[in-house]
Amino acid sequence: MNYILHLLIMIGIYLVLSYGLNLVVGFGGLLSLCYAVFYGIGAYASTLLMVKVGISFIPAVLLGIVIAAIFAFLIGVPALRFRGDSFVLVTLGIQMIVFTILYNWVDLTRGPYGIPGIPRPVVAGYEITSLYEYLILVGVILLFSLSVLFILYNAPFGLALKALRDDEMAAEGLGKSPVHMFLYAFVISAVFASTAGSLYAAYVTYIDPTSFTLDESIFLLAILLVGGAGNRIGPFVGTVFMILLPEALRFLGLPDTVAPNVRQMIYGLTLIVLMFLRPQGLAGEYRVK
Amino acid sequence: MMEGLKIKRVSKTLNGIRIVDDVTATFLPGRITALIGPNGAGKTTLFHLITGELKADSGEIVYKGDDISKLKPYIIARRGVGRLFQDVRVFDNLTVFDNVASACFDQEVESPWYPFVKCSHLKRKIREIKDVIYSYLNFVGLSDMDNIYAGALSYGQQKLLAIARLLAGGYSLLLLDEPTAGLNPVMIKKVLEILERIVEEDKGKTIILVEHNMSAVTEVADWVYFMNEGKIAFFGRTDHVLGDKEVREIYLGM
Amino acid sequence: MTLLLQLLHNALVNAAIYSLLAVGFGLVYRSMRFFHIAFGAVYIVSTYMVIAATVNFGLPLPPSIAIGLLIASVTGWIMDRTVYFPLENAGATPGVLFIASLGIYILFVNLIALLFGNEVKILLKGIEPSFSIGSLIFTRMQFIQFAVGWIVVLFFWIGIRKNTLIKGIWAMGETPVLVRVLGLPYKRMRTVVFTLSSALAGTASILTALDVGIDPHVGMQALLTGAVAVIVGGVDVFWGWIGGALILAVLQSIAVWQFSARWNDLITFGILIATLLLRPQGLFSPKKRREER
Numbered sequence: 001m002n003y004i005l006h007l008l009i010m011i012g013i014y015l016v017l018s019y020g021l022n023l024v025v026g027f028g029g030l031l032s033l034c035y036a037v038f039y040g041i042g043a044y045a046s047t048l049l050m051v052k053v054g055i056s057f058i059p060a061v062l063l064g065i066v067i068a069a070i071f072a073f074l075i076g077v078p079a080l081r082f083r084g085d086s087f088v089l090v091t092l093g094i095q096m097i098v099f100t101i102l103y104n105w106v107d108l109t110r111g112p113y114g115i116p117g118i119p120r121p122v123v124a125g126y127e128i129t130s131l132y133e134y135l136i137l138v139g140v141i142l143l144f145s146l147s148v149l150f151i152l153y154n155a156p157f158g159l160a161l162k163a164l165r166d167d168e169m170a171a172e173g174l175g176k177s178p179v180h181m182f183l184y185a186f187v188i189s190a191v192f193a194s195t196a197g198s199l200y201a202a203y204v205t206y207i208d209p210t211s212f213t214l215d216e217s218i219f220l221l222a223i224l225l226v227g228g229a230g231n232r233i234g235p236f237v238g239t240v241f242m243i244l245l246p247e248a249l250r251f252l253g254l255p256d257t258v259a260p261n262v263r264q265m266i267y268g269l270t271l272i273v274l275m276f277l278r279p280q281g282l283a284g285e286y287r288v289k
Numbered sequence: 290m291m292e293g294l295k296i297k298r299v300s301k302t303l304n305g306i307r308i309v310d311d312v313t314a315t316f317l318p319g320r321i322t323a324l325i326g327p328n329g330a331g332k333t334t335l336f337h338l339i340t341g342e343l344k345a346d347s348g349e350i351v352y353k354g355d356d357i358s359k360l361k362p363y364i365i366a367r368r369g370v371g372r373l374f375q376d377v378r379v380f381d382n383l384t385v386f387d388n389v390a391s392a393c394f395d396q397e398v399e400s401p402w403y404p405f406v407k408c409s410h411l412k413r414k415i416r417e418i419k420d421v422i423y424s425y426l427n428f429v430g431l432s433d434m435d436n437i438y439a440g441a442l443s444y445g446q447q448k449l450l451a452i453a454r455l456l457a458g459g460y461s462l463l464l465l466d467e468p469t470a471g472l473n474p475v476m477i478k479k480v481l482e483i484l485e486r487i488v489e490e491d492k493g494k495t496i497i498l499v500e501h502n503m504s505a506v507t508e509v510a511d512w513v514y515f516m517n518e519g520k521i522a523f524f525g526r527t528d529h530v531l532g533d534k535e536v537r538e539i540y541l542g543m
Numbered sequence: 544m545t546l547l548l549q550l551l552h553n554a555l556v557n558a559a560i561y562s563l564l565a566v567g568f569g570l571v572y573r574s575m576r577f578f579h580i581a582f583g584a585v586y587i588v589s590t591y592m593v594i595a596a597t598v599n600f601g602l603p604l605p606p607s608i609a610i611g612l613l614i615a616s617v618t619g620w621i622m623d624r625t626v627y628f629p630l631e632n633a634g635a636t637p638g639v640l641f642i643a644s645l646g647i648y649i650l651f652v653n654l655i656a657l658l659f660g661n662e663v664k665i666l667l668k669g670i671e672p673s674f675s676i677g678s679l680i681f682t683r684m685q686f687i688q689f690a691v692g693w694i695v696v697l698f699f700w701i702g703i704r705k706n707t708l709i710k711g712i713w714a715m716g717e718t719p720v721l722v723r724v725l726g727l728p729y730k731r732m733r734t735v736v737f738t739l740s741s742a743l744a745g746t747a748s749i750l751t752a753l754d755v756g757i758d759p760h761v762g763m764q765a766l767l768t769g770a771v772a773v774i775v776g777g778v779d780v781f782w783g784w785i786g787g788a789l790i791l792a793v794l795q796s797i798a799v800w801q802f803s804a805r806w807n808d809l810i811t812f813g814i815l816i817a818t819l820l821l822r823p824q825g826l827f828s829p830k831k832r833r834e835e836r
Binding site: 031078081082084085086088089090092093094096097099100101103104214218222225258260261262264265267268269270271272275276279287288289 | 578630646763774820
């Protein structure tokens with residue numbers, strides 16, 4: 001039972017991530033390889049605020065969101081001048097740089113040693129300790145995130161993003177500012193990544209930089225590529241597929257020593273096969289340009 | 290007040306070639322002015338310069354009294370300059386309905402916080418706009434295809450959709466790059482009727498038409514600019530320009 | 544002064560390896576115009592095949608190296624024939640090719656990790672003999688890396704100027720349509736591009752692994768080094784790639800001397816982003832970027 005609860009919590013955290021990233025990848029059509037940066041900034045910011053400054057969970061999460069949003073703005077302004085290959089490369093470069101800083105700025109982040117003993121979240125004077133309680137916390141935040149995001153998906157904001165994604169020149173000719181709209185999407189998606197990061201840190205009570213690598217960014221992008229982006233169902237399909245696949249392998253009796261590699265091989269193979277059969281992902285509607 | 294669009298001594302060089310060469314022209318509201326000339330004369334580039342996709346090397350483009358030549362494309366669009374692209378450019382992965390809807394919202398409504406702070410306004414606005422969108426779709430005969438992705442339409446249908454999108458945007462200056470190319474005669478007639486109706490109903494609207502179809506030009510345009518090698522070679526009433534011996538030689542090959 | 548010389552010497556050795564990576568990556572990137580991430584997979588395949596030949600089959604090193612290079616080349620060719628070429632024929636966009644390539648990369652890295660384990664493998668045991676000229680110290684392996692790297696680059700440069708097929712490949716990057724219109728042997732050109740690129744990846748990989756060993760995850764670093772060198776130097780200038788490799792190597796060795804090797808990525812990707820922002824056509828490309836639309 002604990003195992004199932006753990007899986008549900010992880011799926012909840014990744015749903016917040018993938019639905020947030022959907023705004024940039026699915027609606028904006030921009031393949032970002034630095035989403036784990038904002039996930040990591042959220043985790044580190046809220047953790048450090050709790051551990052070093054001593055403020056409580058909720059304000060720490062909110063401050064983490066503000067910090068991630070500021071970083072997203074500072075990163076987005078130069079990065080969003082690019083499209084296509086160049087955008088992928090710039091975001092990849094940012095991912096590598098931020099990881100290097102997280103890993104080597106030992107005074108602040110303790111680098112490779114990580115930060116253990118993160119205090120359990122206290123919400124309205126109630127300390128969250130059991131898996132059930134964590135699941136409820138994640139569920140509430142997920143519901144809140146999805147209701148905000150779904151409103152945005154359906155609003156003229158989402159429509160304008162999709163128009164810019166399909167044909168930037170034509171959309172600009174209809175009065176839509178690519179710079180502003182993409183920057184909004186970039187910052188808003190970072191807000192949700194940061195929230196997910198704070199939740200993750202509070203759940204596992206230990207973080208180190210290896211959770212926020214380029215591989216993690218690739219994994220998050222792969223969730224959307226596999227599931228499909230640009231609508232409300234794709235991220236769900238992708239998240240469930242990518243999180244449950246390794247567990248399915250475990251039930252097949254694969255030894256733990258080879259399971260991670262086999263899992264990754266299946267991810268790789270899935271991406272290749274999808275590009276042949278369904279470039280828009282299992283349940284998506286938008287094809288990568 | 291007869292303002293319209295004034296192009297003053299505009300030039301543009303691209304890759305060492307002077308594509309638009311010291312062009313001066315005035316396009317008055319309440320009428321359709323045609324811009325004709327052989328391929329490579331600089332007509333489409335002139336449109337790019339007006340919409341801000343390209344920046345002029347020199348000269349001024351004045352619309353409603355302001356120089357718009359240094360503004361970004363989306364700001365120029367918000368000032369009322371709309372454009373029909375030669376290569377159509379509908380949003381392939383949006384439905385026909387959403388394509389037209391994408392032209393209907395202004396900057397404020399498209400901001401991410403609008404649905405949260407002005408929820409009831411938005412709901413009302415969407416209801417109102419729905420009728421407007423269907424009226425434009427009816428206009429071009431696409432209302433029963435509202436849920437189809439625009440990428441799945443035929444070229445002619447995409448062109449009609451692009452026209453509906455442009456009309457829904459409510460622009461006061463319409464730049465039309467070959468609106469009749471690729472359409473069948475019935476549709477051509479329909480499009481030309483629409484254009485004539487626009488300027489008749491609202492005398493504040495200006496239409497500039499780039500067109501190779503001379504019968505279409507004769508039918509709707511009163512005035513014609515003839516461009517050749519980046520320059521305005523002739524300007525005058527349609528019958529006068531099309532009757533000119535030199536124009537016929539350069540352009541019509543007669 | 545000695546320190547400076549030693550730094551410069553290290554930089555030139557690294558630059559030789561980086562140039563191999565840059566030419567290998569640039570060859571595909573320029574002629575096919577898509578981002579061949581699986582280049583990083585070919586990179587590790589070659590050395591692991593050398594390891595398989597020496598350790599598992601007990602062959603001596605020289606034939607094992609030949610086998611490793613051969614298998615790497617064939618692997619690159621198979622990737623093209625089974626994935627890229629069919630996808631391109633089906634009208635795939637560069638984005639789709641990029642993602643498929645990412646899939647191949649993930650597949651191969653984990654296949655290798657599954658077969659050989661995740662830990663670092665050493666190709667040569669024992670301490671490398673070292674020489675000194677004056678106060679300059681270098682190892683035998685550094686000398687080999689330096690010599691092989693620069694000779695291969697030189698040969699490639701001659702190839703671009705003399706060999707019609709390579710000349711055609713170079714022209715293909717500018718006007719892809721031309722190849723089909725002129726009836727150039729498109730399939731054969733692709734074969735040459737992917738086998739050559741893979742052989743270059745293999746050469747760089749084996750030369751590096753002989754010195755410091757290999758683990759399955761270094762392919763990404765190698766790919767990124769090559770890609771950054773090409774983009775920083777300028778995609779359309781052959782000597783730009785080499786220049787990019789040199790700049791990377793020099794700045795990295797200065798960083799190692801001043802700070803620590805741990806900050807290398809900061810230098811590499813800082814240069815990449817700065818170049819894309821300030822001079823998107825690359826440092827050595829004379830052409831001004833064309834109007835965006």
